[in-house]
Amino acid sequence: MRVSILGAGAIAYGAAAYLAQAGHDPMLWSPSGERTKELAAGTPLTATNAVDGTFTPRIAQSCSEAVETADAVMIALPGYGHKHVFDAAAPHIREGQPIIISSHASFGALYLSKLLAARGVRAPIIVWGTTVTTGRQKSPTEVFVATVRQKVDLATVPQSAIEEGHALCTALFGDRFVKRDGLLAIALSNLNPQNHLAIALLNLTRMERGETWGQGENVTPTVGRLIEALDEERLAIAKTFGLSVRTVKEHFSLSFHVPMGSVSDMNQEMHRQGRGGFGPTTVNSRYVLEDVPFGLAPTALLGRMVGTPATLHEAGITLFSAAYGRDLTRDNDLLPALDLGNHTLEQLQSLCHSGF
Template sequence: MRVSILGAGAIAYGMAAYLAKSGHEPMLWSPSGGRTRALAAGELLKATGDIEATVPVRVAGDCKEAIDHAEAVVIALPVNGHRMVMDAAVPHLVDGLPVIVSSHGSFGALYISKQLAQRNVSLPIVVWGTTLLTGRQQGPTEVHVSTVRQKIDVATLPFSAREQGYELCTALFGDRFVKRDGMLAIALSNLNPQNHLGIALLNLTRMEKGEQWSQGGNVTPAVGRVIEALDAERLAIADHFGIAVRTVQEHFSLSFHVPVGSVSEMNQEMERQGRGGFGPTTADSRYVLEDVPFGLLPTVLLGKVSGKPAVLHEAGISILSAAYGRDLKLDNDILPALGLDALSDAELADLCRSGFSSGTT
């Protein structure tokens, strides 16, 4: 299948290698064009680690070429770049062409849906709760893939396209997808922002000083209790909407195969097993600059709409904004275009299942 990947970072490169190795035809589009020059000149893409492959990958000259070539489109770059890429893609999308958002954040699927409704274009939008893989680029033609995830939550907008979206993802990326009950379930299943808030906020000096520090080892009991309290706010919102989501303890147990205990105990066990990882070595980290505006802020919005305020989430945004000397909420360029805070809980839930209707202004 011809799959165009909008993005050119480690996730996009790893995904392209996976698809090519599986017999599909990936095409990359770099918004800046800088990262893919060597590939565009004919050099092969080399993947190491959990994916071992050296494969040819086509490169699109612009977004229109990428979409015109595609039987499926994947948006694969950090969420703070999603609106830019969505704005470039929407004018060229056509009826029925599936769009996968990897991974979904800040109600980006609704942003696509609203723009397409203005053009009277209808297509399935597939949203993932996380990325296919983790990795790091080693150069302009090489990526090291640390992990290919065994399970990925998936939903669609509209909800009626769920089976189509699941079958597409399975055909492209294998039997690793778990169907969830709609886009709202995906929005409430991303635990990274809340976990990163506790970790970054209480280790901010280490980040700012550029220290090398154990992330798991520094999820001390105090840090763990903050994460658990943040998780309780998320779970209360999910319960209000009648959505079953994993607890943070279940997440750590399923992701890292450690016994269920307190968050601190589980992270200490990960550290003992050599899988605690390292924390950010710069204050310019996605743990703050991406996760605060695009991860925490949507949870705060859901808390207000549901009547289950996410007080700690909101406090974390304010404290980190003060630490960084600017209002991090203003970095979110998706939510202001949607007007979701004016909706009731029932209206928001319906919108997350059906999307915007044709002719929306």
């Protein structure tokens, strides 16, 4: 299949390498045009570790070229780039053309649904609770794929497209997708924001000083307990909605192939195996600049809507905003465009089920 990936970071490169290795035909589009210059000039993409090989993905010169030539479109970039890419892609998406959001953030699927509805276009929007691959971009032509996750939660907007969405993702990325009960379940399934809150907050000076530090190694028992407490808040909100979502312990075990245990124990085992990764070396990290406005803020909003306040999530937002000297929730450009704060719970549930 021809799959156009809108994004050009580690997740986009990892997805392109995985798809090419599986016999598909990926195309990359860089919103800035900068990251893919060397690939466009003919240098191959080299992937190492969990995906290993040299590949030659096609490179799009425009968003319209990427979307219009694709059997399926995949959004793969940080949450703070989603609205820009949705705005660029929506005018070119055709009736029935599937769009995968890897991974979904801040009800972006509803924003895209709203853009498509304004054109009278219906297309299945497939949302993932996390990414298929993890890793880091070593250069404009190299990606280190740390792991390929065993299980990834999936839902669709509209919810009636779930079988179609599941079949497509399985054809592209293999039998690893777990069907969840709609967009709300996925909105409460991305564990990166809560995990990164604890990791970044309790290692913030390491980030600020630009130190090289092992992430798994530094998920100590203290950090692990905070992650587990944050997880309890998320699970409580999901329970109020009557939704089944993965626990943080299941997430670490399934994503990183370690035996179930405490969050700290699993991270220490990842470190012992050489798969614990490294933490951010700058405060200008997506662990804060993406995950606070686009991850923590939506979870906190849902907690307030159902009367199950996420106290630790709210505290994390406040603490990071104080440390960074600005209200980080204002960086979220999706929630204001949807005005979800002025929707009733029933209206939100209806939108998550059917879209606009």
